Amino acid sequence: MRMSGGIPPIGPTGDTLAGPVDLDVTAADAGRRPRADAVRNRAKLLDAAARLVADCGAANLTMDAVAAEAEVGKGTVFRRFGDRNGLLLALLDHEEQRIQEAFLSGPPPLGPGAPAIERLRAFGPAVMRHELDNMELYLAAEPPVERRCSVPARGLRRAHLMILLRQTEATTDVELAAETLLASIDTPLLHHLVEQRRFPLARLEAGWQDLVTRLATPLP
């Protein structure tokens, strides 16, 4: 069960942090223990939202409906999650943590234990599969354009890629390379290629391998 904490603070992205720890969206923090009813309501809301997403689709989720389904005032929904995006992000949080654990501390070659280049190669396919599995939610939970690239989850992936890239013989601008890699598997693009243009997943995976190779190989 997750604690509450008011509006999610869009914290600065710890760029050089390497540790495996990271909490993300809607995370609670300091201060005192939250009130019992707040916790209860939060749970009721997440539950109601999940139910509604299940049978109306994430795109059709309305805040009014969530409040009604949870038998709670509308104001409560907004206080708990800040806005619609916050609610969707909270719904996604569980899945997001799974992929984060997978590349931060899971088994190799994705997790620690394999050489950096192998981990890089494994990263793309893992994230692609993960995003395809939760495509609907990821698309619906896309943050507004100004925050898009500052979102904690993205910061973590960026930092992870940068660390791995530095461990290869890459000569490139590592920070930019990380951004390029991330951009090449951004959810909307993935969705477009797979759903609308019918690219087979294998092709995308091969493309990722190729890109990693090219970025991690010193130019002649």
Add this chain to the structure above:
Amino acid sequence: MRMSGGIPPIGPTGDTLAGPVDLDVTAADAGRRPRADAVRNRAKLLDAAARLVADCGAANLTMDAVAAEAEVGKGTVFRRFGDRNGLLLALLDHEEQRIQEAFLSGPPPLGPGAPAIERLRAFGPAVMRHELDNMELYLAAEPPVERRCSVPARGLRRAHLMILLRQTEATTDVELAAETLLASIDTPLLHHLVEQRRFPLARLEAGWQDLVTRLATPLP
């Protein structure tokens, strides 16, 4: 002056088309000559919208305000441009055409006349500068997530890059390479890097050159 034509049809992307011609958003087509008042209103609306954007900012542009400023009914605004996004796209159309002409038929090295690799190298900086110059509008006019990658302007850029890539000694999946290149200079990312993370433009340009080199060079 551009003719009207009701809701902009999100046409399929002509993937292999090479010609220099291309009309984009809100383009009109077949049928009969549009009514005089329709043309007049369209002009009044675009004018009013431009005025409002100029002093309230594109992000704060409301459809009601545009209708009022143009002294026209609200319904008219929506019939002419389909939705808010369509209006913004129409506002951007003029600028968009300028950059399109620049890489389709302008002077080298961006336009025809230079070797493909040089044109590729010139493409990134040109588009970056262009998007930075019109950042506000481009951000405000971002299409909803489902259409994002199917938008005509993007199709044209993709086709252009694919043609150039094929003329190099690249061995990669050319279609994916084009997507990667496009993704690396997507407007929101550009905005994030330049405005929020203070990357100097020169660094981004160098990154583009590097990426082009790596993608267009056969692997050893």
Add this chain to the structure above:
DNA sequence: AGGGAAAGCGGACCGTGGTCCGATTACGTT
């Protein structure tokens, strides 16, 4: 246990995007 104050709650309220349909106007035809 009791009291006080902060945190939480709820739903009325507002602004905005988008739809709809009866009234109006322009255009081709006779």
Add this chain to the structure above:
DNA sequence: AACGTAATCGGACCACGGTCCGCTTTCCCT
């Protein structure tokens, strides 16, 4: 020039996201 028709116009109307503020609940402290 007059007419019929189809496209256009306009603003009332709806749904949804988000805010606000007076009332209620919970928790800490003595």
